[in-house]
Amino acid sequence: MTAANATAARQPKVGKNEDIYGMARRVYDERGRQAGAAVEAAIAQLRRRPALHEAAYKIAAETLIGSVVRSDRAAVYRGADIGSVAVAEPATNVTDLPSARSAAATEASAARLRRVAVRLTGLYLAKYRLNGEEFFLGNATPDQLRQVAEQRRTQGATMVREARWLDKIVACAKEGQPIHKSLTLKQLERMQREALASPV
Structure with a gap:
């Protein structure tokens, strides 16, 4: 087997069932894990494979x-004015509504309250998931905020430890040298374990 044949044998085959992430992984590996070159190769693949277009549009839209x-x-955290957003103010307890004479009246009153919009601006527009x-x-x-705060504390600790x-x-490390020339993988792993175990 020639060197060219051996290289070709190691390359993953492009199948009809390869999804967009499989294609991305393949071109990334084929381009020596160089992101810029892999992006160009992925664009070329997408131009030739219309079956992947819908997935690419979705990823592009989500990214944008x-x-x-x-x-x-x-901008919100800096205090910049980004305008306002109207949000529905939900009725929290429809049985407390003064016009609740029947189930139909109760639901109608609740629907009216839900349609009343409140305009939020400034820090009120800080968004969470x-x-x-x-x-x-x-x-x-x-x-909701209690749960978000707990998540943030976890993320913060991880970020501090990674730093x-x-x-x-x-x-x-030795200045001007790639890290792999200064530190072994075992040293990196040990340092990572120590950082992850340290208090915040």
Whole structure:
């Protein structure tokens, strides 16, 4: 077997059932895990394979909207004016409504209250996600915020520990040299274990 045949034998085959993530993984590996080259190869693949277009549109739309959401979040936290959003004010307890004479009247009154919109602005527009549901700070419940806060504390601790791990690597590495020339994989793993075990 020639060297070219051996290389070809190691390459994954492109099948009709390859989904968009399989294609992305394949071109990423084929391009030596270089993101820029892999992006160009993925674009070329998408141009030739219309069956992948719908998935690509969905990923592109999610990425673009995600970018807008992150930009909005940063602006809200900086105190920038991003306008306002009208949200429905739900009726929390329809039995307390004064016009509740019958089930039909109760539901009609509740529907009217749900249609009444409240305009949120400023920090009220800080957006959160919990169990797949998106909501603004302004119309979140204390229970929702309690759960979000707990999630954030977990993420924060992880991020702090990862930063400490990277600081340790930098302190032990030789300036101007790739990390793999300064530290062994076992050293990196040990440093990571220590950072993850450290208090926040």
